[in-house]
Amino acid sequence: MTLAVRVIPCLDVDAGRVVKGVNFQNLRDAGDPVEMARVYGDEGADELTFLDITASSGNRETTYDVVRRTAEQVFIPLTVGGGVRTADDVDRLLRAGADKVGVNTAAIARPELLREIAERFGRQVLVLSVDARRCPDGTSTPSGFEVTTHGGRRGTGIDAVEWAHRAADLGAGEILLNSMDADGTKDGYDTAMIAAVRKHVSVPVIASGGAGRLGDFSPAIEAGADAVLAASVFHFGDLRMGEVKEALRAAGHTVR
Amino acid sequence: MARNATKSVVVLDYGFGNVRSAERAVARAGARVEITRDLDAAMNADGLLVPGVGAFSACMAGLRAARGDWAVGRRLAGGRPVLGICVGMQILFSRGIEHGEESEGLDEWPGTVGPLEADIVPHMGWNTVRPPEGSRLFAGLDADERYYFVHSYAVHEWEFAAHHAVRAAPKVAWATHGRPFVAAVENGPLWATQFHPEKSGDAGARLLTNWIETL
Numbered sequence: 001m002t003l004a005v006r007v008i009p010c011l012d013v014d015a016g017r018v019v020k021g022v023n024f025q026n027l028r029d030a031g032d033p034v035e036m037a038r039v040y041g042d043e044g045a046d047e048l049t050f051l052d053i054t055a056s057s058g059n060r061e062t063t064y065d066v067v068r069r070t071a072e073q074v075f076i077p078l079t080v081g082g083g084v085r086t087a088d089d090v091d092r093l094l095r096a097g098a099d100k101v102g103v104n105t106a107a108i109a110r111p112e113l114l115r116e117i118a119e120r121f122g123r124q125v126l127v128l129s130v131d132a133r134r135c136p137d138g139t140s141t142p143s144g145f146e147v148t149t150h151g152g153r154r155g156t157g158i159d160a161v162e163w164a165h166r167a168a169d170l171g172a173g174e175i176l177l178n179s180m181d182a183d184g185t186k187d188g189y190d191t192a193m194i195a196a197v198r199k200h201v202s203v204p205v206i207a208s209g210g211a212g213r214l215g216d217f218s219p220a221i222e223a224g225a226d227a228v229l230a231a232s233v234f235h236f237g238d239l240r241m242g243e244v245k246e247a248l249r250a251a252g253h254t255v256r
Numbered sequence: 257m258a259r260n261a262t263k264s265v266v267v268l269d270y271g272f273g274n275v276r277s278a279e280r281a282v283a284r285a286g287a288r289v290e291i292t293r294d295l296d297a298a299m300n301a302d303g304l305l306v307p308g309v310g311a312f313s314a315c316m317a318g319l320r321a322a323r324g325d326w327a328v329g330r331r332l333a334g335g336r337p338v339l340g341i342c343v344g345m346q347i348l349f350s351r352g353i354e355h356g357e358e359s360e361g362l363d364e365w366p367g368t369v370g371p372l373e374a375d376i377v378p379h380m381g382w383n384t385v386r387p388p389e390g391s392r393l394f395a396g397l398d399a400d401e402r403y404y405f406v407h408s409y410a411v412h413e414w415e416f417a418a419h420h421a422v423r424a425a426p427k428v429a430w431a432t433h434g435r436p437f438v439a440a441v442e443n444g445p446l447w448a449t450q451f452h453p454e455k456s457g458d459a460g461a462r463l464l465t466n467w468i469e470t471l
Contacts, residue, residue, distance in 0.1 A: 003433065004382045004402055041457070046382055072280050077404060077455050097276045099406075099455060122310030124378050124406045173378050173408075204380045226376065256382045256402045 004256040006046035006227035007217070007244050008206065009234045011036055013082075014053050016062040018235065031235070034069045040234070041074040043241040046256055048074065049102070049176075049229060052082030064096040071097025081129050081176075087116045094125065102176060104129040105149050108156060108163075111170055118171025127206075128172035132160035132193060133180040143196050152180030160193070165200045175201055176229065179209035186212025186233070191223035198224025217244055218251035263287045263471045266301035270322035272315045273307025273344065274454070281454035285464040287471075298327045302471040304336070308343030312352030312369055312409065313359040315343045325362055332364065337445045337471050342407060345441070345448035349411055364446060365426070366415040367438075371408060374434025378408045385439045385451070388427035393442050393449075395466050401459045403439075403451040410437035410450060 011018045011033050018033045037048050048070070052063045060083070067080055080093050081102020090101045107113050107128060117126050131148045133155070135141055141159035148155055164175045177197055179190035189210045198205055207225035211217065217228045233239045245255040265287045267278045275291045282289040282305065290297060298304050306328065308315045319325050331338050340348050347361045352369040361369070372379055382402035387394035412435055414428050426443035430436045431450070440449040447467060453460035 002383075003379070003405075006381050071276060075277075075281055075284070075455060075457050075460060077406070077452075094274065095276070097274075097280075099274060099277070120310075123408065124309065124380070173406075174380060202376055203378065204376055226381065 002254045003226075004046065005221050005248055005253045006206075007044075007241060007248070007255070008047045008049055008079075008227055008229040009036075009040045009045050009241070010049040010051055010208070010229050010231040011235070012051045012053050012231065013063065013066060014055075015059050016066050019053070033066050034073065036235070037070045037074045037078075040241065041076050044245060044256065045076060045241055046227070047077040047079060049079040049081065051102070052080065054083070064092060067093060067096040067098050079127055081127065086113070087120050090117050090121060090125070094121065100125050100127050100174070102127040102129045103172075104131065107167065108147060108149065108158065111166065114167055114170035114172055118173070123171045123173035126172050127174045127176050128164065128167040129176040129178065130160055130164055130167075131178050131180050134190075134193075145193050145196060148180050152183065161196050161200050164197045168201050168203045172203060174204045174206065176206045176208055177225075182210030183208075184232070185210055188212065188216040189220040189223070189225075189228070191219050194220055194223040194225050212238075214239060214243055214247040217248055218253065221248065221251075221253050263303065263468050264301045265289045265303040265305055265468065265471070266298045267291045267305045267307065268298055268322070268324050268327070269293045270318045270324045272310055272318045273341070274309060275307060277452075277454045278305055278307050278341065281460065281464055282468070285461055285468050287468045293322050293324075295323055295327050298324070299330060302337070303468065304328070304331055304338045306338060306340045306344040308341065308345075308347060310343065312343060312346055312354055312361070313357070316347050316352075316359055316361065319347065328362060332444075332446055335445050337447070337467070339467055340446075340448035341454070342450060342452060345450055346409060346411070348441075348446065348448055352409065354409065365441065365443070367411045367413060369409050369411055372410050372433055372435075372437070373412070378406055379410075379433040380406045382456075383431050383433065383451075385429050385431045387429045387440070388442075391427055391429065391442060392470060393427075393440060393447060393463060393466055394429065397459055397462055403449075403453065403456040403459060403463075405431070405433070405451045407450060412437050414438055
């Protein structure tokens, strides 16, 4: 009777291969995305997310091919983000087999993009990805959290909570909230940030950044997240999907 | 599943659905499947699958432009199976209301598709369903099985009165997000699901197989 908490592995894909580095540097090769997607699907992942970090736009065809091959073999929802700049980019990813598309930097530059995508494809396909951090010393936003770009290295001065709220108004059907402070640390999700966004947003929120131990997932849900996303802990076998679900269940949350 | 290999299914391509996912899932369930907007093919297939994502009004406009409304009506008049998925189910009702504006549906069933009434919308993720007694669609599936939903609108009141039924009364499955809503309907040759069987893993595959076996 209750919606299950979703556990979502995220695969960073560069030119058709899975990579994930600590704080987005020091990338390590962790395999074939299609094969990994299939394994995660079999293990009980509730959705999959591909983040395309391919630098050259000339290699986009590789991404579409990976999405196409994944969609042929995996029968759970697939979100693809990274480098999405126009509604036509969304169209190509949906046609390749993506169910949802993540938009990040391009929406910061031009928020109207969110409305355009939602009007053309429906808000259920549109995930706004927010790379946020606690405001560094000497800077501030009303919530104390700011939106960053360039993998967390550049602050924008935009309030992360206000941005999430505005994006949902413009048409985002879901917020992927990635803590750039926590990302890669394995010290747990930034629960204060999750709670701050949850309070002001009525679309689903996916917590991202910081998962390291089995005990890290439940606090993110208790802070208000509808789903938890993690990458390296799954790819390198530190944690298994089943263990994470069991830990959530033991903490009193509904899982699939 | 090999016994389904002789069954043919057309996924109607009218511009408003994740036709690839539906195609792959139906193929996995063992049927021969084709994505097309060709009405002859849609009329001749053993089963017609009508997907649908996005807005109710846009889907209806797209369906009419492709004359899919005609194909659905003709098939049902002849007792030929049709399966609607997500907005492909919603447009089977009398009307949809989005942002206060009403648009006409196919009116196969009385009822109104309106905004979900819940704290968090869209309803996105895996939820349980309460299947009706004697359901063929959910045959062999456990009561605690979960299916993938992603939608902001739903039918909260089932308005079909007993005297509307030509033969047996439709079987209705319910799910709850904020309030109970219609999650699936089995009504003679016309079946539909609000959730996405093509994205619901093994449970969804079983459900599609159940449909294909009736073709």
